[in-house]
Every structure is written in structure tokens, then in C-alpha cells.
Amino acid sequence: MFELAQSLADLLGPKGWLSGDEAQPYRRDWLNRYGEMPLGVARPTTTSEVGAVVSLCRQAGVAVIPQGGNTGLCGGAVAGKAGGVILSLARMAAIGQPDAASGSVVVEAGAILAALHEALLPRGLIFPLHLGAEGSARIGGLIGTNAGGSHALRYGLMQDLVLGVEVVLPDGSVWDGLRAVQKDNAGYQLRKLFCGAEGTLGVVTRAVLKLFPAPRQRVTALLCLPAWEAALRFGGHLRSEAAEFLSGLECFCDSGLSLSLKHLRELTFPLETRGEVYLLVELASASARVPLEEILTAALQWGMEQELVLDGALAMSEAQRGHFWRLREEQPEGQRLEGAQLKHDIAVPPGRLSEFIADGAALCESLLPGVRINPFGHLGDGNTHYNLSPPEGAVDFSGREAEIGQALAALATRMGGSFAAEHGLGRAKIGLADKNRSTVERELMARLKRALDPSGLMNPGVVIAWEPKE
Amino acid sequence: MFELAQSLADLLGPKGWLSGDEAQPYRRDWLNRYGEMPLGVARPTTTSEVGAVVSLCRQAGVAVIPQGGNTGLCGGAVAGKAGGVILSLARMAAIGQPDAASGSVVVEAGAILAALHEALLPRGLIFPLHLGAEGSARIGGLIGTNAGGSHALRYGLMQDLVLGVEVVLPDGSVWDGLRAVQKDNAGYQLRKLFCGAEGTLGVVTRAVLKLFPAPRQRVTALLCLPAWEAALRFGGHLRSEAAEFLSGLECFCDSGLSLSLKHLRELTFPLETRGEVYLLVELASASARVPLEEILTAALQWGMEQELVLDGALAMSEAQRGHFWRLREEQPEGQRLEGAQLKHDIAVPPGRLSEFIADGAALCESLLPGVRINPFGHLGDGNTHYNLSPPEGAVDFSGREAEIGQALAALATRMGGSFAAEHGLGRAKIGLADKNRSTVERELMARLKRALDPSGLMNPGVVIAWEPKE
Numbered sequence: 001m002f003e004l005a006q007s008l009a010d011l012l013g014p015k016g017w018l019s020g021d022e023a024q025p026y027r028r029d030w031l032n033r034y035g036e037m038p039l040g041v042a043r044p045t046t047t048s049e050v051g052a053v054v055s056l057c058r059q060a061g062v063a064v065i066p067q068g069g070n071t072g073l074c075g076g077a078v079a080g081k082a083g084g085v086i087l088s089l090a091r092m093a094a095i096g097q098p099d100a101a102s103g104s105v106v107v108e109a110g111a112i113l114a115a116l117h118e119a120l121l122p123r124g125l126i127f128p129l130h131l132g133a134e135g136s137a138r139i140g141g142l143i144g145t146n147a148g149g150s151h152a153l154r155y156g157l158m159q160d161l162v163l164g165v166e167v168v169l170p171d172g173s174v175w176d177g178l179r180a181v182q183k184d185n186a187g188y189q190l191r192k193l194f195c196g197a198e199g200t201l202g203v204v205t206r207a208v209l210k211l212f213p214a215p216r217q218r219v220t221a222l223l224c225l226p227a228w229e230a231a232l233r234f235g236g237h238l239r240s241e242a243a244e245f246l247s248g249l250e251c252f253c254d255s256g257l258s259l260s261l262k263h264l265r266e267l268t269f270p271l272e273t274r275g276e277v278y279l280l281v282e283l284a285s286a287s288a289r290v291p292l293e294e295i296l297t298a299a300l301q302w303g304m305e306q307e308l309v310l311d312g313a314l315a316m317s318e319a320q321r322g323h324f325w326r327l328r329e330e331q332p333e334g335q336r337l338e339g340a341q342l343k344h345d346i347a348v349p350p351g352r353l354s355e356f357i358a359d360g361a362a363l364c365e366s367l368l369p370g371v372r373i374n375p376f377g378h379l380g381d382g383n384t385h386y387n388l389s390p391p392e393g394a395v396d397f398s399g400r401e402a403e404i405g406q407a408l409a410a411l412a413t414r415m416g417g418s419f420a421a422e423h424g425l426g427r428a429k430i431g432l433a434d435k436n437r438s439t440v441e442r443e444l445m446a447r448l449k450r451a452l453d454p455s456g457l458m459n460p461g462v463v464i465a466w467e468p469k470e
Numbered sequence: 471m472f473e474l475a476q477s478l479a480d481l482l483g484p485k486g487w488l489s490g491d492e493a494q495p496y497r498r499d500w501l502n503r504y505g506e507m508p509l510g511v512a513r514p515t516t517t518s519e520v521g522a523v524v525s526l527c528r529q530a531g532v533a534v535i536p537q538g539g540n541t542g543l544c545g546g547a548v549a550g551k552a553g554g555v556i557l558s559l560a561r562m563a564a565i566g567q568p569d570a571a572s573g574s575v576v577v578e579a580g581a582i583l584a585a586l587h588e589a590l591l592p593r594g595l596i597f598p599l600h601l602g603a604e605g606s607a608r609i610g611g612l613i614g615t616n617a618g619g620s621h622a623l624r625y626g627l628m629q630d631l632v633l634g635v636e637v638v639l640p641d642g643s644v645w646d647g648l649r650a651v652q653k654d655n656a657g658y659q660l661r662k663l664f665c666g667a668e669g670t671l672g673v674v675t676r677a678v679l680k681l682f683p684a685p686r687q688r689v690t691a692l693l694c695l696p697a698w699e700a701a702l703r704f705g706g707h708l709r710s711e712a713a714e715f716l717s718g719l720e721c722f723c724d725s726g727l728s729l730s731l732k733h734l735r736e737l738t739f740p741l742e743t744r745g746e747v748y749l750l751v752e753l754a755s756a757s758a759r760v761p762l763e764e765i766l767t768a769a770l771q772w773g774m775e776q777e778l779v780l781d782g783a784l785a786m787s788e789a790q791r792g793h794f795w796r797l798r799e800e801q802p803e804g805q806r807l808e809g810a811q812l813k814h815d816i817a818v819p820p821g822r823l824s825e826f827i828a829d830g831a832a833l834c835e836s837l838l839p840g841v842r843i844n845p846f847g848h849l850g851d852g853n854t855h856y857n858l859s860p861p862e863g864a865v866d867f868s869g870r871e872a873e874i875g876q877a878l879a880a881l882a883t884r885m886g887g888s889f890a891a892e893h894g895l896g897r898a899k900i901g902l903a904d905k906n907r908s909t910v911e912r913e914l915m916a917r918l919k920r921a922l923d924p925s926g927l928m929n930p931g932v933v934i935a936w937e938p939k940e
Contacts, residue, residue, distance in 0.1 A: 189629060197658055240756060243683055
């Protein structure tokens, strides 16, 4: 162990190898649920250094835990056992010159998502992935978790936006799959395999990402609706009327709004009406010739006539738009400040979301009467963060956490959905996966793991519990 | 062998098991380059029958070759050695009720693409994959080859359109991955792995496909341009001006037009001007409020002022639109009727297509002076079928086929592109893959193959040459 630490220190220098107190900030996950003390933190600056780190660890039989911005919610980027090496690509954060004619850009895995957004701004291009943690989340982690976020209904997940990748494999060799074309069918889709593998099959070091023309115009509305069923009906209408411009169709509920207004005093609510559900609707077009506001206004009018929409406001400025989005994005924070919480990450076929919310509420109530439900998230793609707070006055969930989580997972599964929609499995949801997915499916995944990482040292204990026999 | 044939005949009945003369129509590939005589053709009607066929073959040590519409161009759906069992899912062609609220539909793998298009027509929904062979190609084959086609620039490839799959694995067990959500990150993206695996890792039996609202309006133009460089510049302008409505940006060249007009006498050319390149541009919107024609007209006017566009016509009727598309889609047929031909399937970063066409032409000319170049295909995503006819007066390529193919593949590879963009590797391009891709990449693919199909009986000799040691 000491020998490995010495080799890594020699290889990477004082900025590239952190141990002891310096390693502490990398130790625990965002929700502070996981993370043992690592041997140290490797911070290489080149792909070949990454390869050397992985090789040295393999020779020493030491686990490698890739860590991006460490904003994940499932504990996939910290060590399950003491003594592993955390591999941070924070010093590999270069963003290449975008190729506007081809719509792509090469970035290093340590680049922060918001920095990429900013770098593209003056070029009239966008990388359309957006999520709450974009100020800290790094491209490598976003690829590893196959991140989704609030624009996925239009632009897809990370796997839809990655054209090519460079990966350091578990044996330290480098796969150069940095091709910059959408159509590449020369064999298995390896580039897709590394999206969502959570660093268990290798470490993504660079990627070619797909870019889109920046919107020339955008309209954003905050709406108040009487019920989830109404929200779904209105969402369906928007999907067909706002069509290819519909970039965001986000939702939160009245109980969540109350929590965020209570705990985040600077927030204000701009509508006069309260209802069960709020929608944040955003339309955007790269063409200046589309009557976006007219399209949205007509849809709103229809919604009001149908009594699906109670109240609403269009953002009149960029500041107001930011305020509307903040109301949606502070939902997790409002709930966190209320005390104990249970987070879930459910997707169901979008047309069945209100059914899930109702049936899920009944299940939760039967398991823990009075438990407070706070579903929010991405109405457009059926992904809701079906979060819970304890019953009014209670400080915890009376030990029913696992039961509730399993009940919701089973319900989503029966509806053709997922209990791990966009946060991945990490360490937190392996048990749920083993319970709710077939043994055939879990065995297929174990086979992939064994085939690509036979020594089992790449992020062990994440995605699959498998470890090689000693 | 006789025993296996008898078991399969017993299992599947007279309509489900074809041998001898009845198996002949399944034997050869579309281009009649590959295909040995199979033991017979299994035509099961249920997933469990598919599982039983695969199990029986495995017990007997006999290869299984999944075959869809058999329209592939790389020989991936016929037997490399005599005596295998061809597995056709033609009798599993059911198309489920589309779920309009969720934007998805369940289909059996034997469903023909055009039948799916037709079934969706009255529902106001589309499945946006389009290609020349859509009247014969089956969903299972389209998934197996990760098909692209002419709308991929807007809607992506098959892998972008498949939400869930059901797969019979090489041991005959069934993986039920028929989930109907975009966001499912409960482990490795298995659903993506089977897209493009060409039946070598299992047989796709059913799929959940993503649907979109049908366009309410569409405009189509046929344009004549002076050169490839102009076509790229105009294409770039369209990408930013026509933005999210740009559904098709197809190209063909003057030599190809001449061949199709010569051999397909019913074709007529509607423009008065000839140039080096022709573009077929299609804009579509699900919203009736977008001034599509105005957007396209403005772009055309800009193109003419910039001297990038020489001439053009908007389709004034559905019949005329069909005629424009036929000019593009008959390019392969016109060339085929001219005699010997060499087909290539190249993708490069879209902004570098004219560079590829010029450099490729010089390479070809140096290898075989006078060889006639006929690039056509998908300008929007950089995928060109860089096809060749022999020099005027010659009947063949003087034995330079492999050299030319390799020179073009190497050029595309150097440019960050692919030599197997949308037709896959099949049997035809394994050699090219072994030459133009790193050993690391090929070994990764071999590992996946060994992990999922250790007995090597699923479509052996396709994608990877690997076979298990006896």
C-alpha cells in the first residue's frame, strides 16, 4: 500500500496525489451517506497518466473509484471500502474548439457542465443537457451516470449526446473511440456501453459531444393546474401543439412549493392562484420566424377553456425566467431544509404519471399514515422525483424507508417504468435492482462486468455487487 | 442434424419449419454475395418458440442466423457455413396499440417498417425511421443493424428510437427489457447493446419504439448546386435557419443522376439546370403555426444570392414530393443497372464531407484511373454512400476493389469518421474493421461476444471472426 502511494506520488507530483487531510474533501458523497477513507486521491492531467494510475492500482490489487463533480445521489463516486484510490479528472477540464460546421466538440472528462455551456455561448451553439448540479457536475460523471435532466424530453440523455469517447480500460490500456459522427456501426456500440456504466467498466477521459444551434428565441411560462390528471392532459396537448419547440415540461406540487417558500425566504411565488400542480413550460427555437409566443398563448387559452389551467404567467425578462426556473430547481433544497427526507427517482410511461402518483400515494399512506408526498421533476418524460417527508410532527420514517422504496419501485416496474431513472444505481440501489429486475438481466450485467473488468477493481460495489473470488 | 431438423419440425409445424427448396429463398443475401445452404428456416410465432429454437440449436451445436427482411448489404443475415438454421421472425409481425399519451408502441420484431408507418397514420403519430428498403425491412433487422436512413439527422438512429427490447439470448433464455421509458438507468444500457449487434448476441423478439406527433405540414425542395463545397455551406445555413424542422437533407450528384435517368426511363428531372450536386431538402413541423414555406424560401433566396444554389423547385403536391424523393432513392438502382459497382458506406464529420469527397476522388483516381465516382446519401449527418462504377468502357475494377475500399476506409478513419456508417459490418466488413480499428477496440468487442455467447453459435462470422475453440 505504501509502495503504491509512493509510486502514485512520484508519478503525479504534489498537485496530482492527495492523501491524509487533503483527501478528506473527496471522501464522502453529496448526501453524506457513503464513503470510506481512500488511500489517496489521484489527479492526473493526461490520458496516459490516467492509464498509468489504473495500471499501478491493478498491479497492487487496489480499487479505483472514478469521481467527477461528486454530485451524484447514489453513492457511486466514493469508496465502499477503505484504502481505494479515488481518481479525479478535475485537472483534465479542457474544452476544445467547437466544430460548428459538424456540430460537435471534444472535451476532457473533467470539464464542468456549466463551463461548457459558457464556452459555447459566443459560438451560437448549445450543448443541451441541463440539470440542477450543472455548476459542479463534470462531463465524465455525467457520461458515467448517463445523466438526463430537464431538457431530455427534447434532446435525450447523455447517451444520445455522446458521439465518441476515449476510455481508460480496467487494465490501463486506452480505447480511442473519439469519432465525431452520429452514424458509426462498425460493430458493437461501445460508446453507448460506457454511458451509464458508472465507471465500473473503465474511466471516460475525453468525449466528442453533439452540439445544436443556439435558440434565437425562447418563451417560458409558469402555470398553476388543479390536479396531476389535468397536468398530463395539458402536457399531451403541448406535446402536439408546441411540437419540436417544447424544450422543458417540468412539474412540482403545492406541498413542495410550500416547503421551498417556507425555507428559502428569498423565493417569491408570482401567481395569485394556488393549485395541486405547477408546470414550468419552455419553448425554444433556433429560427426567428416561429411565432413561439403565439403558439404558447394559444395552448394556454385552450388549457383555460378546458379548465386544465387555473392561472399562469409568461416570463417577461431573463431575470423572471431565472426566477421561474429557480422555483422548480429549489424543490430538493426546500425539502432538505424541512428535515428527514426520502428521495426516489422514478420513471413511468409519461401518459401514466398521474396514475403512478395516485397509486404511489395510496401505497405510501398504507405503509406510513400521514407521510408527506412531494413529487416533482420532468413531466415530459415521465420522470418524477417522488420524494417524501415524514408525517407532520415526526422526525423520521419509523424505519419504513426500505419498504416504501421497494413498494414504489415495484409499482414503477409493473407500469413498464424504472426505479432508477436518471440517478443510476451507484451503491444505493443495487438491492432494489436485484429485487426488481430479472435474474436474467442482472446476470447479463454481471457478465459484462466480468468480461471487461475481470479483476473487479474498477469502482467495485457499484452497479453490481460482484467481486472476483480471491 | 437430422434429429435437430425433426425436433424443429415437430416444434414449429409445417409452416414454421422450411427445408430443401422451401428454404432456398432465404439462402442468399440481397446483393447475392453470401449465403450457404441452411439446414432449414425456422419461423416461430412466439417468443417462447424462438427460445426453444435457440435452445435446440445450441444443444445440437448448430449455428442460428437471425434474418429480418434480408435487405442488408453486408451479408449479416445469411449463413457463412452450410448447415445452420436461419431464424426468421416474419410470422411475429404484430403491431400493438400505440400509446399516444406516452409516445410509444410495442411491436414484434418481424413487423415490416412500412406496415408500422401505415398503422400509425390514422393515429396522428409517426415512427420517424425512413430508408429505401422500408417496404421489406423488418424491425428486428433494423434494430440488429442499428439502421439510420434519411431522417437520422433529426430523429437519430434506431438506437435512439428504441426504448425497450425483449431478446432471446444465446442460451435460449429470454431477457424482458420491454420498458417504455426514455430514462432508465438501472445499470448498464443493455437495450443499446443489442442495437447494432447484428444478431450475434441474441435475437430481438419485441421492442418498444418511440413515437412522435405526425407533422401537420411539410415542404420539400429539390435544388441544384454548383459543387460539394457549396452544398455544405448551404447545408450549414439550413441547419441554423430551418433548425428543428429540418427533417431531410439528402444529396446526390450529377453522374448518379445521369445513370438513373439513363436506366430508369420513367424518371424525369424537373429542373432546367444541371450542376455537380443536387439536394433534397425537407422541412416538417407538427405545428400548423410555423411558416415553413417562408423559412425555406428565405433560405433558398440567401443561397441564390450567395451563388450556392443554381436552381430549385418546391414540391407543389404529394405526387411531386414523391417524385423528388424517388430521384434520390433510385440512385442505387440507376448505378446497379449500369453494371459492376463498388458500394461504400462512409461517414465523416458533416462539415468535412466535401473534403472527403475530393480527397477520396483523388485516391480512387490514383488507384484506378477513370473510375467513376457517385457519392450520394445523407449530407445532413455526413454519411455518404461513396459508390463507384468502373471507368467508362471497362466492365470491372481490375481487381482493385479491396485496395480502393481500404483507402477510403483509412481516409474516413483519419477524418474521425466511419467506414461502416449505417449498413453494419456483417460478413463483408470484418476485414476492414480489423484493419482500421485498434486492437483494443476489436478485443473489447470480442470480449462482449465471448461473454454473451460463449458457445459462439449466434450468427457466427458476423461482426467478429471469433469462434470458440472446439
